Amino acid sequence: MNSKKSHKKSALKVNAGIEKPEAVNPLLQQKPDKFRKNRVSPSEYLKGIQTGNRTLLSRAITLVESTLPEDSKAAGELIRLCLPFSGKALRMGVTGVPGVGKSTFIERFGLFLIENGHKVAVLTIDPSSMRSRGSILGDKTRMEELGNNSRAFIRPSASAGTLGGVARKTREAMILCEAAGYDIVFVETVGVGQSETAVAQMVDFFLLLMLAGGGDELQGIKRGIMEMADLIVINKADGENINKANLAKREYENALHLFPPLPNGWQPSVLTASALYGENVPGIWDQIENFMQLTKQNGFFEKNRKDQAYQLFEETIHQSIHDHFFSHPLIKSRLKKYKAQILNQQLSPYEASQKLLDFYFHSFQK
Numbered sequence: 001m002n003s004k005k006s007h008k009k010s011a012l013k014v015n016a017g018i019e020k021p022e023a024v025n026p027l028l029q030q031k032p033d034k035f036r037k038n039r040v041s042p043s044e045y046l047k048g049i050q051t052g053n054r055t056l057l058s059r060a061i062t063l064v065e066s067t068l069p070e071d072s073k074a075a076g077e078l079i080r081l082c083l084p085f086s087g088k089a090l091r092m093g094v095t096g097v098p099g100v101g102k103s104t105f106i107e108r109f110g111l112f113l114i115e116n117g118h119k120v121a122v123l124t125i126d127p128s129s130m131r132s133r134g135s136i137l138g139d140k141t142r143m144e145e146l147g148n149n150s151r152a153f154i155r156p157s158a159s160a161g162t163l164g165g166v167a168r169k170t171r172e173a174m175i176l177c178e179a180a181g182y183d184i185v186f187v188e189t190v191g192v193g194q195s196e197t198a199v200a201q202m203v204d205f206f207l208l209l210m211l212a213g214g215g216d217e218l219q220g221i222k223r224g225i226m227e228m229a230d231l232i233v234i235n236k237a238d239g240e241n242i243n244k245a246n247l248a249k250r251e252y253e254n255a256l257h258l259f260p261p262l263p264n265g266w267q268p269s270v271l272t273a274s275a276l277y278g279e280n281v282p283g284i285w286d287q288i289e290n291f292m293q294l295t296k297q298n299g300f301f302e303k304n305r306k307d308q309a310y311q312l313f314e315e316t317i318h319q320s321i322h323d324h325f326f327s328h329p330l331i332k333s334r335l336k337k338y339k340a341q342i343l344n345q346q347l348s349p350y351e352a353s354q355k356l357l358d359f360y361f362h363s364f365q366k
Helices: 002-008 042-050 054-065 069-085 102-115 170-179 223-228 239-256 281-297 300-327 329-343 349-365
Strands: 090-096 120-126 152-158 184-188 205-210 231-234 269-272
Touching: 042 054, 042 069, 042 170, 054 069, 054 152, 054 170, 069 170, 090 102, 090 281, 102 120, 102 184, 102 281, 120 170, 152 170, 170 184, 205 223, 205 281, 223 239, 231 239, 231 281, 239 269, 269 281, 281 300, 300 329, 329 349
Parallel strands: 090 184, 090 205, 120 152, 120 184, 205 231, 231 269
Antiparallel strands: none
């Protein structure tokens, strides 16, 4: 009996709670699909892109950059529809060491081109964190004046760990921008000293920005990048830095004479400029126009575009095989199994990879 009394007086009594208050925003109780943007068909994307809808252009680039399997088919169809309207723009790569002023240069140069009747698209690549895969994507804020111009379009993308300082879908983004009527497309690379071969192989003109006064200029960047450059520009040649810039210009000119001639018949040159004050921007454009005239006359421009198209064909196959392999549900489960065995030193990485590939090809043949 005492036990019953002690049970009734227990402190573990559960009190009735208050009623759940109504939601501040009733829409939050609706299905998540209500908050998703209306899906746009590839043909609707194309129509919007060609009528100058920059919002739809941004969404279209997001679609082709998506790694979701459900977006792959729509992205492929969109690229197919845009291809007939692409290929008429000048594709220009801009690279250089961090701090050289790539964003300032592109903004000044882009505004100059717009004043001369062009439409400019800028695809900027920001480095991604190897830990979080995150990226700041701050180039659009650094090119505020150009970004606010109705004849310009700026799209920052994350490199997501890819080498060469380019995003995974930069080529496709260029096709979309060209279909939108932009006749000059810049690709601004990360510029972290990695191989920039990927950039040079997707553009018509490759411009290398350099700084003066940083010690031995010829040791400041890899020779391989200099060999790919169609034009070297010593930026920030203003104020007290003019003499240093002129000295660096002579050193680079001497170095270029030691390189073998380019297959396109073009002789790269070195110019000094100040993107901040707009010094010698017209001179840079003159060099680019001379390059275009020469390569179109000798047939190299067309040959280069065809080589790039075939390279894109191979890269698309490689990427498709990669995506299909790692998205395979059975591969995913075996990856976890082999990872545990590798970490526990029960299986070598070479044996695990061979087992996984054998299983994949055997399953694919079925």
